[in-house]
Amino acid sequence: MVTPDVVVDLTVLERNIATMARSTRERGLSLRPHAKTHKMPQIARRQIAAGAVGLTVATIGEAEVFAEHGATDLFIAYPLWVDQQAATRLLALAERARLTVGADSVDGARQLARALGASASRIAVRVELDSGHHRSGACATEAVDIARAATEAGLAVTGLFTFPGHSYGPDAASSAVADEQETLRRAADSLREAGYADLELSGGSTPSASLATGATLTELRPGVYVFGDAQQWELGHCAPEDIALTVHSTVVSRRPGTAGQADRLVLDAGSKVLGSDRAAWATGYGRLPDHPEARVVALSEHHATVEWSGARMPPLGTRLRVVPNHVCLTVNLVDEVQVVRDGVVEDRWPVAARGRNS
Amino acid sequence: MVTPDVVVDLTVLERNIATMARSTRERGLSLRPHAKTHKMPQIARRQIAAGAVGLTVATIGEAEVFAEHGATDLFIAYPLWVDQQAATRLLALAERARLTVGADSVDGARQLARALGASASRIAVRVELDSGHHRSGACATEAVDIARAATEAGLAVTGLFTFPGHSYGPDAASSAVADEQETLRRAADSLREAGYADLELSGGSTPSASLATGATLTELRPGVYVFGDAQQWELGHCAPEDIALTVHSTVVSRRPGTAGQADRLVLDAGSKVLGSDRAAWATGYGRLPDHPEARVVALSEHHATVEWSGARMPPLGTRLRVVPNHVCLTVNLVDEVQVVRDGVVEDRWPVAARGRNS
Numbered sequence: 037m038v039t040p041d042v043v044v045d046l047t048v049l050e051r052n053i054a055t056m057a058r059s060t061r062e063r064g065l066s067l068r069p070h071a072k073t074h075k076m077p078q079i080a081r082r083q084i085a086a087g088a089v090g091l092t093v094a095t096i097g098e099a100e101v102f103a104e105h106g107a108t109d110l111f112i113a114y115p116l117w118v119d120q121q122a123a124t125r126l127l128a129l130a131e132r133a134r135l136t137v138g139a140d141s142v143d144g145a146r147q148l149a150r151a152l153g154a155s156a157s158r159i160a161v162r163v164e165l166d167s168g169h170h171r172s173g174a175c176a177t178e179a180v181d182i183a184r185a186a187t188e189a190g191l192a193v194t195g196l197f198t199f200p201g202h203s204y205g206p207d208a209a210s211s212a213v214a215d216e217q218e219t220l221r222r223a224a225d226s227l228r229e230a231g232y233a234d235l236e237l238s239g240g241s242t243p244s245a246s247l248a249t250g251a252t253l254t255e256l257r258p259g260v261y262v263f264g265d266a267q268q269w270e271l272g273h274c275a276p277e278d279i280a281l282t283v284h285s286t287v288v289s290r291r292p293g294t295a296g297q298a299d300r301l302v303l304d305a306g307s308k309v310l311g312s313d314r315a316a317w318a319t320g321y322g323r324l325p326d327h328p329e330a331r332v333v334a335l336s337e338h339h340a341t342v343e344w345s346g347a348r349m350p351p352l353g354t355r356l357r358v359v360p361n362h363v364c365l366t367v368n369l370v371d372e373v374q375v376v377r378d379g380v381v382e383d384r385w386p387v388a389a390r391g392r393n394s
Numbered sequence: 395m396v397t398p399d400v401v402v403d404l405t406v407l408e409r410n411i412a413t414m415a416r417s418t419r420e421r422g423l424s425l426r427p428h429a430k431t432h433k434m435p436q437i438a439r440r441q442i443a444a445g446a447v448g449l450t451v452a453t454i455g456e457a458e459v460f461a462e463h464g465a466t467d468l469f470i471a472y473p474l475w476v477d478q479q480a481a482t483r484l485l486a487l488a489e490r491a492r493l494t495v496g497a498d499s500v501d502g503a504r505q506l507a508r509a510l511g512a513s514a515s516r517i518a519v520r521v522e523l524d525s526g527h528h529r530s531g532a533c534a535t536e537a538v539d540i541a542r543a544a545t546e547a548g549l550a551v552t553g554l555f556t557f558p559g560h561s562y563g564p565d566a567a568s569s570a571v572a573d574e575q576e577t578l579r580r581a582a583d584s585l586r587e588a589g590y591a592d593l594e595l596s597g598g599s600t601p602s603a604s605l606a607t608g609a610t611l612t613e614l615r616p617g618v619y620v621f622g623d624a625q626q627w628e629l630g631h632c633a634p635e636d637i638a639l640t641v642h643s644t645v646v647s648r649r650p651g652t653a654g655q656a657d658r659l660v661l662d663a664g665s666k667v668l669g670s671d672r673a674a675w676a677t678g679y680g681r682l683p684d685h686p687e688a689r690v691v692a693l694s695e696h697h698a699t700v701e702w703s704g705a706r707m708p709p710l711g712t713r714l715r716v717v718p719n720h721v722c723l724t725v726n727l728v729d730e731v732q733v734v735r736d737g738v739v740e741d742r743w744p745v746a747a748r749g750r751n752s
Contacts, residue, residue, distance in 0.1 A: 038752045094696045172647035289530035394396045
């Protein structure tokens, strides 16, 4: 086996898909998984078959790939700035799928309508809200102005959405869910007063997904849950045995510790396959599921430096599995993944939407 | 123009290639640029035409791509663990190019020779040394044992190499160069005592490349110098006008500052095009060359959050250029780059060795 190689365990993947589908259904919530995590039609099809109402994507390019592979309901959860070229692509997409895009400003909504021209009503819009992550998204109090501008410009306003990204932190999920619900509720109330009805209220991230209820929200958009990753593991949102994607690597260098220093080894999985996201609270640049006491203390493009405590350091040539910190980056770095079930290779799946940043 | 898009300025690129070629030549050093930075045969050809003796690569896969495109002298600067499948690929490469690989252990050298079998002598080996970066690489005192094991196993030992990666820090380059020279000198002395002659002594990184001399070293392997990036800019190793690669992006969201908070805007270039490397000393997740006072304070997959101080915040839809922190990651995230000269688009180049991690 050539390393590094990205390996997906189909049994775990399908279990994760089923668990989230059941959990959202039991709470009366629609599930619209974020497909940027996996970028693979084979996984999207499984999510839809398990009951997802459609897919969330981040870019027009991702939407195009999933539409080509049969997706019929796509939400680009991003405040697109739409020029003529982008408008042409959106209208082509709307031929194949029910299409919704995000807007977080009056100017953005008007620009979208202007670029779409007479076809503006064919694209639905959800207003993006900032619920505390402070990235994109309008304040709850601005939502009604954006919705009105969109409606006046000829767009169909069908809902509100937010990404509670501040759920990514130790013990942060429950307060982020409270923020998410409160922000959506306030903005939804103001839109209802202005005459909007049947609003889709969409939230959710993998850390917050298990806590949200249908009291305010109608839909969740978690992405990472299909695979899990070291961030979710370290935040307590999945167990190591629930992680469906690992990077298989080889020990290429080792240095026994001397004078109180830990043993160190180098794996051939670096930032060009693991990605280099590392939150302040993370214990390293990824985790070894079969050696949870080990720490990835440094990462360069083709080297992961591992501090090895406890048991005897493995010899050169040993194969070790690594869980990336942030799995969305790993998938986007490879052209295909190896698919195994019960340890047997079943297939290789191309990462069809890899690199579709625009 | 669709954003984000990676744009290479050919005038600046060619000037960077010429400057490094002249600078190493004047110091009596060979130049073997690290092609992992650019992964593009169009750039490799320019480096060779300017006098580079060959290319450095990180993986067998990269070597294969450059050999297919005409490279005739390739050094895989990595302590490969070579199984039968890798040996077959190395021997196929050796049909087309002079091929050298790294080894940093007796076991690794013996494994390489075992896998190559009767053809071991067709692959040259350089022993990797740790000069203070503490990643892979043997101690200077171990070099002679590794060289002897390689020789006894039938491999041709032609030199030593090290990567002074600890040159990546404020005011760190000159002491890293001293470490590099001292480590190579000590190991070379021990090999010469053991009867090895005509050793290639290879060092270098972009931060250290301008300081190394031919007193000890024979060769340098900088990579990033062709493009430059925000790390080199912030460390003082290049000026903003020497940066040949930028990511063109669009302002998609903005939030005027209130009550002492800075204005913030969001660009559509995130970690899936910029990469998320951020050294402790970096001022952000990339820099805006046309707005050096701005700071990229947060990065997610498709959002760069910029704190905008000073002049008036640009409107939605404005195109802004971003310099990534670590350019090697950016190139590896896209299938092709746009090539411009004097502001005019000349070509698009495929990133031929993108994703070749193994």
